[in-house]
Amino acid sequence: MPIGHYLVLSGLLFAIGTAGVFLRRNLITLLLSVEIMLNAVNLAFVAFGRVAGTNDGQIITFFVMTVAAAEAAVGLALVIGLFRHRESLNPEAFTSLKW
Amino acid sequence: MGSDALLFYTFAAITVIGALLVVIQKNPVYSVLSIIAAFFGLAGLYVLLEAPFVAVVQIIIYAGAIMVLFLFVVMLLNVPREDAAEWDRSHPLYRPMAVRIGAVLAILLALELGWALSLTTGLGVGVAEGADAMSSVQKLGEVLFTKYMFAFEVTSILIIVAMVGAVVLARKREE
Numbered sequence: 536m537p538i539g540h541y542l543v544l545s546g547l548l549f550a551i552g553t554a555g556v557f558l559r560r561n562l563i564t565l566l567l568s569v570e571i572m573l574n575a576v577n578l579a580f581v582a583f584g585r586v587a588g589t590n591d592g593q594i595i596t597f598f599v600m601t602v603a604a605a606e607a608a609v610g611l612a613l614v615i616g617l618f619r620h621r622e623s624l625n626p627e628a629f630t631s632l633k634w
Numbered sequence: 635m636g637s638d639a640l641l642f643y644t645f646a647a648i649t650v651i652g653a654l655l656v657v658i659q660k661n662p663v664y665s666v667l668s669i670i671a672a673f674f675g676l677a678g679l680y681v682l683l684e685a686p687f688v689a690v691v692q693i694i695i696y697a698g699a700i701m702v703l704f705l706f707v708v709m710l711l712n713v714p715r716e717d718a719a720e721w722d723r724s725h726p727l728y729r730p731m732a733v734r735i736g737a738v739l740a741i742l743l744a745l746e747l748g749w750a751l752s753l754t755t756g757l758g759v760g761v762a763e764g765a766d767a768m769s770s771v772q773k774l775g776e777v778l779f780t781k782y783m784f785a786f787e788v789t790s791i792l793i794i795v796a797m798v799g800a801v802v803l804a805r806k807r808e809e
Contacts, residue, residue, distance in 0.1 A: 536642045536682070539757030544646050544679075546747070548653055555657035563662045563708055567669050570700070571653050574676055577688075585683045585761045590768040593688050594782055600695055601789045605796030607700050611707045612803035618711050619806075 541582035548575035562617065562624045566610045573603045641682055648675030662708045666701055673697040683761060684769045 548571055555568030577596045584592020614624065621628050652672025659665045673696050680689035751757065768774075778786055 536638055536761055537758045538761050539751075540642065540646075541679075541683075541761065542757070544649070547650060551650070551653045551657060558657065561662060561713065563704065563713060564656070564659075564665050567656050567665055567704065570669065570696075571656060571672070574673070574696070578676060578679060581680055581683050581685050581688055582761060584768075585685065586759065588766055588768060590774055590777055593685050593768075593774060594778055596685075596688050597691065597778070598785060598789060600691065601793065604695065604700055605792050607703055608796050608800040609803065611703060612800035614707060615711065615804045624711070624713055 538582055538586050542579060545575045545579040545582070548572075548578065560625050560627065562614045562626060563611075565626070566607065566614070569610075570603060570607070573599055638682065641678070645675045645678035645682065648672070649679065650675075662713045663705070666704045666708060670697045670701050673701070686769055687771050687774060 552568045552570075552572035552575060555571065556565055559565055559568065577599050580592040580595050580599070582592070584590060584595075617629060618624060649672045652668045652670075652675060655668035656665045656672065659668060673692055677689040677692045677697075680686070680692060
Protein backbone atom coordinates (compact mmCIF):
# COMPACT_ATOMS: atom_id res chain seq x y z
CA MET A 536 0.00 0.00 0.00
CA PRO A 537 1.33 3.48 -0.82
CA ILE A 538 2.16 5.66 2.16
CA GLY A 539 -0.22 8.31 0.81
CA HIS A 540 -3.22 6.08 1.52
CA TYR A 541 -2.27 5.80 5.19
CA LEU A 542 -1.76 9.56 5.42
CA VAL A 543 -5.14 10.30 3.85
CA LEU A 544 -6.82 7.85 6.24
CA SER A 545 -5.00 9.51 9.14
CA GLY A 546 -6.13 12.95 7.99
CA LEU A 547 -9.70 11.71 7.59
CA LEU A 548 -9.75 10.31 11.13
CA PHE A 549 -8.27 13.55 12.47
CA ALA A 550 -10.97 15.55 10.65
CA ILE A 551 -13.70 13.31 12.11
CA GLY A 552 -12.26 13.85 15.58
CA THR A 553 -12.11 17.61 15.09
CA ALA A 554 -15.68 17.67 13.84
CA GLY A 555 -16.72 15.70 16.92
CA VAL A 556 -15.07 18.20 19.24
CA PHE A 557 -16.90 21.09 17.58
CA LEU A 558 -20.28 19.45 16.95
CA ARG A 559 -21.00 17.42 20.05
CA ARG A 560 -22.31 18.89 23.26
CA ASN A 561 -21.41 16.18 25.68
CA LEU A 562 -18.11 16.34 27.56
CA ILE A 563 -17.58 12.56 27.36
CA THR A 564 -18.08 12.43 23.59
CA LEU A 565 -15.71 15.41 23.35
CA LEU A 566 -13.01 13.39 25.13
CA LEU A 567 -13.72 10.42 22.84
CA SER A 568 -13.23 12.69 19.81
CA VAL A 569 -9.86 13.77 21.21
CA GLU A 570 -8.94 10.07 21.49
CA ILE A 571 -9.82 9.62 17.80
CA MET A 572 -7.51 12.52 16.92
CA LEU A 573 -4.65 11.04 18.96
CA ASN A 574 -5.13 7.69 17.22
CA ALA A 575 -5.09 9.35 13.80
CA VAL A 576 -1.67 10.78 14.63
CA ASN A 577 -0.50 7.38 15.92
CA LEU A 578 -1.39 5.81 12.58
CA ALA A 579 0.69 8.42 10.73
CA PHE A 580 3.64 7.80 13.09
CA VAL A 581 3.59 4.04 12.57
CA ALA A 582 3.20 4.40 8.78
CA PHE A 583 6.15 6.81 8.56
CA GLY A 584 8.23 4.56 10.83
CA ARG A 585 7.49 1.59 8.58
CA VAL A 586 8.57 3.52 5.47
CA ALA A 587 11.76 4.71 7.15
CA GLY A 588 12.54 1.20 8.41
CA THR A 589 13.05 2.33 12.02
CA ASN A 590 11.04 1.57 15.13
CA ASP A 591 11.02 5.18 16.34
CA GLY A 592 7.47 5.58 15.04
CA GLN A 593 6.28 2.70 17.19
CA ILE A 594 8.11 4.05 20.27
CA ILE A 595 6.50 7.47 19.84
CA THR A 596 3.15 5.70 19.58
CA PHE A 597 3.67 4.21 23.03
CA PHE A 598 4.34 7.65 24.47
CA VAL A 599 1.23 9.05 22.78
CA MET A 600 -0.78 6.18 24.26
CA THR A 601 0.58 6.95 27.74
CA VAL A 602 -0.34 10.60 27.37
CA ALA A 603 -3.78 9.56 26.13
CA ALA A 604 -4.27 7.38 29.20
CA ALA A 605 -3.22 10.22 31.51
CA GLU A 606 -5.48 12.64 29.62
CA ALA A 607 -8.43 10.26 29.87
CA ALA A 608 -7.92 9.73 33.61
CA VAL A 609 -7.62 13.45 34.44
CA GLY A 610 -10.33 14.44 31.95
CA LEU A 611 -12.83 11.95 33.31
CA ALA A 612 -12.05 13.00 36.88
CA LEU A 613 -12.78 16.59 35.83
CA VAL A 614 -16.01 15.44 34.15
CA ILE A 615 -17.10 13.72 37.38
CA GLY A 616 -16.31 16.88 39.36
CA LEU A 617 -18.16 19.10 36.89
CA PHE A 618 -21.18 16.79 36.86
CA ARG A 619 -21.36 16.93 40.67
CA HIS A 620 -21.22 20.72 40.43
CA ARG A 621 -23.89 21.38 37.78
CA GLU A 622 -25.73 18.09 37.15
CA SER A 623 -25.00 18.53 33.44
CA LEU A 624 -22.41 17.47 30.88
CA ASN A 625 -23.26 20.15 28.32
CA PRO A 626 -20.19 22.38 27.79
CA GLU A 627 -22.57 25.34 27.52
CA ALA A 628 -23.45 24.87 31.20
CA PHE A 629 -19.91 25.83 32.25
CA THR A 630 -19.56 29.43 31.12
CA SER A 631 -18.73 31.22 34.37
CA LEU A 632 -15.54 32.59 32.84
CA LYS A 633 -17.33 33.92 29.73
CA TRP A 634 -17.67 37.69 29.61
CA MET B 635 -6.12 -5.70 -6.20
CA GLY B 636 -3.90 -7.70 -3.89
CA SER B 637 -4.91 -9.13 -0.55
CA ASP B 638 -2.95 -6.33 1.15
CA ALA B 639 -5.05 -3.65 -0.50
CA LEU B 640 -8.25 -5.55 0.29
CA LEU B 641 -7.28 -5.83 3.96
CA PHE B 642 -6.25 -2.17 4.08
CA TYR B 643 -9.59 -0.99 2.71
CA THR B 644 -11.54 -3.34 4.99
CA PHE B 645 -9.75 -2.12 8.14
CA ALA B 646 -9.86 1.50 6.95
CA ALA B 647 -13.63 1.20 6.42
CA ILE B 648 -14.12 -0.32 9.90
CA THR B 649 -12.05 2.50 11.44
CA VAL B 650 -13.72 5.35 9.58
CA ILE B 651 -17.27 4.03 10.10
CA GLY B 652 -16.54 3.44 13.79
CA ALA B 653 -15.16 6.97 14.19
CA LEU B 654 -18.13 8.46 12.32
CA LEU B 655 -20.57 6.56 14.54
CA VAL B 656 -18.81 7.95 17.63
CA VAL B 657 -19.58 11.47 16.42
CA ILE B 658 -23.09 10.72 15.13
CA GLN B 659 -24.49 8.65 18.02
CA LYS B 660 -26.61 10.55 20.53
CA ASN B 661 -26.14 7.96 23.26
CA PRO B 662 -22.64 8.09 24.87
CA VAL B 663 -22.67 4.33 25.62
CA TYR B 664 -23.00 3.56 21.90
CA SER B 665 -20.26 6.14 21.18
CA VAL B 666 -17.84 4.28 23.47
CA LEU B 667 -18.76 0.93 21.90
CA SER B 668 -18.24 2.22 18.35
CA ILE B 669 -14.86 3.74 19.23
CA ILE B 670 -13.81 0.26 20.39
CA ALA B 671 -14.74 -1.04 16.90
CA ALA B 672 -12.64 1.76 15.38
CA PHE B 673 -9.69 0.77 17.59
CA PHE B 674 -9.93 -2.83 16.39
CA GLY B 675 -9.77 -1.55 12.80
CA LEU B 676 -6.70 0.51 13.70
CA ALA B 677 -5.09 -2.54 15.29
CA GLY B 678 -5.57 -4.38 12.00
CA LEU B 679 -3.88 -1.50 10.17
CA TYR B 680 -0.93 -1.71 12.59
CA VAL B 681 -0.60 -5.42 11.79
CA LEU B 682 -0.56 -4.52 8.08
CA LEU B 683 2.22 -2.01 8.86
CA GLU B 684 4.16 -4.88 10.50
CA ALA B 685 3.91 -3.40 13.97
CA PRO B 686 2.20 -6.30 15.80
CA PHE B 687 3.23 -5.16 19.27
CA VAL B 688 1.60 -1.76 18.75
CA ALA B 689 -1.53 -3.57 17.52
CA VAL B 690 -1.70 -5.71 20.67
CA VAL B 691 -1.03 -2.71 22.92
CA GLN B 692 -3.73 -0.79 21.04
CA ILE B 693 -6.30 -3.46 21.87
CA ILE B 694 -5.19 -4.15 25.45
CA ILE B 695 -4.55 -0.58 26.59
CA TYR B 696 -6.93 1.45 24.44
CA ALA B 697 -9.88 -0.83 23.73
CA GLY B 698 -9.39 -2.58 27.06
CA ALA B 699 -8.28 -0.21 29.78
CA ILE B 700 -9.05 3.33 28.62
CA MET B 701 -12.44 2.54 27.11
CA VAL B 702 -13.51 0.60 30.21
CA LEU B 703 -12.67 3.75 32.16
CA PHE B 704 -14.87 5.78 29.79
CA LEU B 705 -17.72 3.26 29.96
CA PHE B 706 -17.43 3.20 33.75
CA VAL B 707 -17.81 6.99 33.98
CA VAL B 708 -20.68 7.03 31.45
CA MET B 709 -22.57 4.48 33.54
CA LEU B 710 -21.58 6.05 36.86
CA LEU B 711 -22.96 9.45 35.87
CA ASN B 712 -25.97 8.00 34.01
CA VAL B 713 -25.18 10.51 31.25
CA PRO B 714 -28.29 11.91 29.59
CA ARG B 715 -28.75 11.65 25.84
CA GLU B 716 -28.37 14.85 23.89
CA ASP B 717 -31.69 16.40 23.03
CA ALA B 718 -31.97 17.16 19.31
CA ALA B 719 -34.42 20.05 19.72
CA GLU B 720 -32.24 21.77 22.29
CA TRP B 721 -29.22 21.21 20.04
CA ASP B 722 -30.82 23.18 17.21
CA ARG B 723 -31.64 26.25 19.22
CA SER B 724 -28.56 26.76 21.36
CA HIS B 725 -25.72 25.33 19.27
CA PRO B 726 -23.15 27.83 17.97
CA LEU B 727 -23.54 26.27 14.52
CA TYR B 728 -27.06 27.70 14.45
CA ARG B 729 -25.63 31.20 13.92
CA PRO B 730 -25.52 31.75 10.13
CA MET B 731 -22.63 34.23 10.09
CA ALA B 732 -20.36 31.95 12.10
CA VAL B 733 -21.24 29.04 9.82
CA ARG B 734 -20.32 31.04 6.71
CA ILE B 735 -16.95 32.16 8.05
CA GLY B 736 -16.20 28.65 9.26
CA ALA B 737 -17.17 27.12 5.91
CA VAL B 738 -14.87 29.51 4.02
CA LEU B 739 -11.97 28.69 6.36
CA ALA B 740 -12.63 24.94 6.10
CA ILE B 741 -12.73 25.02 2.29
CA LEU B 742 -9.54 27.10 2.25
CA LEU B 743 -7.85 24.59 4.54
CA ALA B 744 -8.95 21.65 2.37
CA LEU B 745 -7.69 23.38 -0.79
CA GLU B 746 -4.33 24.21 0.75
CA LEU B 747 -3.97 20.67 2.05
CA GLY B 748 -4.70 19.29 -1.42
CA TRP B 749 -2.21 21.74 -2.92
CA ALA B 750 0.48 20.74 -0.44
CA LEU B 751 -0.18 17.05 -1.09
CA SER B 752 0.04 17.56 -4.85
CA LEU B 753 3.50 19.13 -4.38
CA THR B 754 4.71 16.35 -2.08
CA THR B 755 6.75 13.66 -3.75
CA GLY B 756 7.05 10.07 -2.65
CA LEU B 757 3.44 9.60 -1.56
CA GLY B 758 3.12 6.70 -4.01
CA VAL B 759 5.96 4.77 -2.40
CA GLY B 760 4.65 1.53 -0.95
CA VAL B 761 5.11 1.22 2.81
CA ALA B 762 6.89 -2.14 2.48
CA GLU B 763 9.10 -1.17 -0.47
CA GLY B 764 11.96 0.86 0.96
CA ALA B 765 13.13 -0.81 4.13
CA ASP B 766 12.76 -3.95 6.20
CA ALA B 767 10.30 -3.94 9.06
CA MET B 768 11.60 -3.29 12.58
CA SER B 769 8.89 -5.13 14.44
CA SER B 770 10.84 -7.34 16.85
CA VAL B 771 9.70 -6.76 20.43
CA GLN B 772 13.24 -7.33 21.64
CA LYS B 773 14.52 -4.47 19.44
CA LEU B 774 11.68 -2.25 20.62
CA GLY B 775 12.57 -2.91 24.26
CA GLU B 776 16.26 -2.27 23.64
CA VAL B 777 15.56 1.09 21.98
CA LEU B 778 13.02 2.04 24.65
CA PHE B 779 15.49 1.42 27.48
CA THR B 780 18.55 3.01 25.86
CA LYS B 781 17.80 5.75 23.35
CA TYR B 782 14.46 6.76 24.92
CA MET B 783 15.39 6.09 28.55
CA PHE B 784 14.81 9.66 29.71
CA ALA B 785 11.44 9.98 27.98
CA PHE B 786 10.42 6.63 29.43
CA GLU B 787 11.23 7.74 32.98
CA VAL B 788 9.48 11.08 32.51
CA THR B 789 6.43 9.14 31.31
CA SER B 790 6.31 7.28 34.62
CA ILE B 791 6.27 10.62 36.46
CA LEU B 792 3.45 11.76 34.16
CA ILE B 793 1.43 8.66 35.01
CA ILE B 794 1.94 9.21 38.77
CA VAL B 795 0.90 12.86 38.48
CA ALA B 796 -2.17 11.94 36.42
CA MET B 797 -3.16 9.23 38.90
CA VAL B 798 -2.85 11.51 41.94
CA GLY B 799 -4.55 14.33 40.04
CA ALA B 800 -7.47 12.11 39.04
CA VAL B 801 -7.97 10.94 42.63
CA VAL B 802 -7.81 14.51 43.97
CA LEU B 803 -10.16 15.91 41.31
CA ALA B 804 -12.79 13.18 41.62
CA ARG B 805 -12.79 13.16 45.43
CA LYS B 806 -15.91 14.30 47.21
CA ARG B 807 -15.39 17.70 48.81
CA GLU B 808 -15.76 17.90 52.59
CA GLU B 809 -18.11 20.75 53.42
